[in-house]
Amino acid sequence: MQFMKSGKSNCRGRLVDFWIRFSGFLFVLFVLFVPFVVHAFPAFQEQDQPEAEPAKREAPALPPGLGDKPREAQTEDSDEGPALPPGLDGAADGQRDGPALPPGLGAETPGETAPGQGGTGASARAFADSITGFLDVRAGIRLREDPHQSATSLGETRLQLSRDQYVGAAVFRVTADLVYDNVADSHKLQPEQGRGWLDLREAYIGSPVGDSLDARLGRQVLTWGVGDLLFLNDLFPKDWNSFFTGRDVEYLKAPSDAVRVAWFGTLFNLDVVYTPKFDPDRFIDNRRLSFFDPRLGRVAGNDVSFEPVRPSDWVGDDEWAFRLPRVLGGWELAGYGYRGFWKSPQGFDPASGRPLFPRLAAWGGSVRGPLHAGILSAEAAWYRSRDDLSGTDPFLPNSQLRFLVGYEQEIVSNFTLGGQYYLERTLDYDELRTNQPAGFAGPDENRHLFTLRATLLTHSQNVTWSLFTFASPSDDDAYMRGLWQWKATDAWALSAGFNLFEGRSRETFFGQFETNSNVYAGLRYGF
Numbered sequence: 001m002q003f004m005k006s007g008k009s010n011c012r013g014r015l016v017d018f019w020i021r022f023s024g025f026l027f028v029l030f031v032l033f034v035p036f037v038v039h040a041f042p043a044f045q046e047q048d049q050p051e052a053e054p055a056k057r058e059a060p061a062l063p064p065g066l067g068d069k070p071r072e073a074q075t076e077d078s079d080e081g082p083a084l085p086p087g088l089d090g091a092a093d094g095q096r097d098g099p100a101l102p103p104g105l106g107a108e109t110p111g112e113t114a115p116g117q118g119g120t121g122a123s124a125r126a127f128a129d130s131i132t133g134f135l136d137v138r139a140g141i142r143l144r145e146d147p148h149q150s151a152t153s154l155g156e157t158r159l160q161l162s163r164d165q166y167v168g169a170a171v172f173r174v175t176a177d178l179v180y181d182n183v184a185d186s187h188k189l190q191p192e193q194g195r196g197w198l199d200l201r202e203a204y205i206g207s208p209v210g211d212s213l214d215a216r217l218g219r220q221v222l223t224w225g226v227g228d229l230l231f232l233n234d235l236f237p238k239d240w241n242s243f244f245t246g247r248d249v250e251y252l253k254a255p256s257d258a259v260r261v262a263w264f265g266t267l268f269n270l271d272v273v274y275t276p277k278f279d280p281d282r283f284i285d286n287r288r289l290s291f292f293d294p295r296l297g298r299v300a301g302n303d304v305s306f307e308p309v310r311p312s313d314w315v316g317d318d319e320w321a322f323r324l325p326r327v328l329g330g331w332e333l334a335g336y337g338y339r340g341f342w343k344s345p346q347g348f349d350p351a352s353g354r355p356l357f358p359r360l361a362a363w364g365g366s367v368r369g370p371l372h373a374g375i376l377s378a379e380a381a382w383y384r385s386r387d388d389l390s391g392t393d394p395f396l397p398n399s400q401l402r403f404l405v406g407y408e409q410e411i412v413s414n415f416t417l418g419g420q421y422y423l424e425r426t427l428d429y430d431e432l433r434t435n436q437p438a439g440f441a442g443p444d445e446n447r448h449l450f451t452l453r454a455t456l457l458t459h460s461q462n463v464t465w466s467l468f469t470f471a472s473p474s475d476d477d478a479y480m481r482g483l484w485q486w487k488a489t490d491a492w493a494l495s496a497g498f499n500l501f502e503g504r505s506r507e508t509f510f511g512q513f514e515t516n517s518n519v520y521a522g523l524r525y526g527f
Contacts, residue, residue: 133160133175133527140246140520143500146290148301153288153518154245155182162202170207176200183288185302194239194254194282201255214262219255222273224323224334226368226377228453229468230422232402233336233364233381235321235343236273239282244289244499244513246520254282258319268326275319275340278311280357283344292512294441295353299506299515308345308355317341331369336381338362346397347387358396359386374409391428394436398443399427406451414457422449441507448474462487470510477503477510496521 140154162175177199181187189196204218225234229252237254258275284291285308290301300306311317319340326333338361345355364381381402388396402425408418424447426432436442449472456465464485471478483497498519503511 130165131161131163133162134524135159135527136248136522136524138246138520138522140518142515143498143517143519144515146301146515148286148290148303149288149515150183152183153516154247154520156180158199160201170205172205173202175202185287192279212264214264216260219257220260221253221255222258222260223253224271224336226332226366226379226406227404227422228406228408228418228420228451230404230420230449230451232379232404233323233338233362233366235319235338235340235360235362237279237281237343240284240344241282241288244284244516246497246499246518246522248522248524254279268324271323271325273319273321275321277314278317278319278341278357280310280341280345281343289513289516292507294348299512306355308357309349309352311341311357329369331367334366336362336364336366342385342397348395350395358388360384361386364402371407372409374407377404377406377408379404391431392435394432394440394442398429398432401425401427408453414461416453416455418451418453418455420451422451423447424449444474446474448472459486472508472510475503475508475510476505477501477508479510479513491526493524493526494522495524 136158138154138156138158140152142149142151142153145151157180159178160175161178162173165172179197179199184195186195187197189198191198191200200219202219202221204216204220206214206216208214222236223234225231227234231238236256239251239254242251243249256273256275256279257277258273258279260271260273263270263272285306286293286301286304290299292298293300293304293306296304319338321338321340322336324335340360341357342360343357345357347356347358348354349356361384362381363384364379366377366379368375368377370376383400383402385391385397385399387393388398391398401423403423404420406418406420408416410416426443426445426447429445432442449470451471452467452469454467457463458465464483464487466483466485467480468482469478469480478501480500480502481497482500483495485493485495487493496519498517500517501510501513503514505511506514
């Protein structure tokens, strides 16, 4: 996760107290709450007892001539009943003795079309059946008062339509969301930022090229890496506004307008992604969420203009990313590279007073595989700040070393726990401190972050209870996101959740979002 570090915590040494209060206590409370709900709402309990089979009743005998006796056994002089009139006995057309039915009223042979009937209706039905998607309605409210934002944190109706069209080995895919957003201050269409009444999620053509090459061109959602909601080498766009307000977690991944080429080799594979124009994150820009603005020295909302200097030249402001994956002895190994820009506005131009996106290069690797009864994962990345290689410019981010290790295991049937440790180390830290202006709050040299995910599936795995906790002992802040989801049928799903931010300082990453804490509920119909 690309966390914008906005300030330095002034409270250290409270790791145990903070972790227990914001992570352990809520997790224990969450687990204890599950049995109560199961007993309190018997309608949700599983019905495992099989239904009793009804007693068989003998049907009365059919009148003579209407039984199951084969027609071959019924001769003309049979006294079992009169034969049906010619043409009504279900015989084949060539065996009928009576007149044929008028065209359009009989049973035409397969492939035959009745007069006046074309294939338009069938084609329309086939086209409609090839469209998939869902209708999603969500609403949320803030838990704390924010003088610069609406009390409604989420209020939208979203209709997603998706269709694949195959032409030989090639596939054309289009996925688009029609959106009515009651919280947005404008419905003007801005497809690159995902704003307005239309959110174009996918629009690409993909096709194999030869036996060992695949290519995909257009708007597509890309992701790689092994972190759970922590992204080190995954430098594709993210939508943090969706993530923090209660939209489905799939909307955390924003689309890229790119060309992706995948080569499949004997020793390893190679993925290359080229983005001709920089695709930034759908970053927090105070239109919906308030955050700490170092220009003002306070938390700012939509009362302040926030317009970063965005690199926007085609080809001149492009991005390159590659991955070298390989499976070795049951372990997934991968190397990564990236050349482009910081995905969120991490820099600041003192001349214009506007945030900016400094240039960035990143190199890293990951490993993931089985260990005992669970899955172990680890990932590392070196962020090279290309506009501040010496680390002496306090208005630009320093180069960083990022490291992640995690483990996930199913403790008992349908109950899974997963934990991660994340380190973000600022390089050239002494040079940064030496050149830092007086009164300017810079980052810590080391930022530590722990995560804990608990997932419980109940009621034949149709109900999901999930709690994900982020806690930083160095910043002394935390973020908790809970989710309850009930899959009522194959089409209908009901969900509810919360996003809770806590921190001892409003200048730390999670602490700055305290007034954005919210609860939400959603209803989805899939087709």
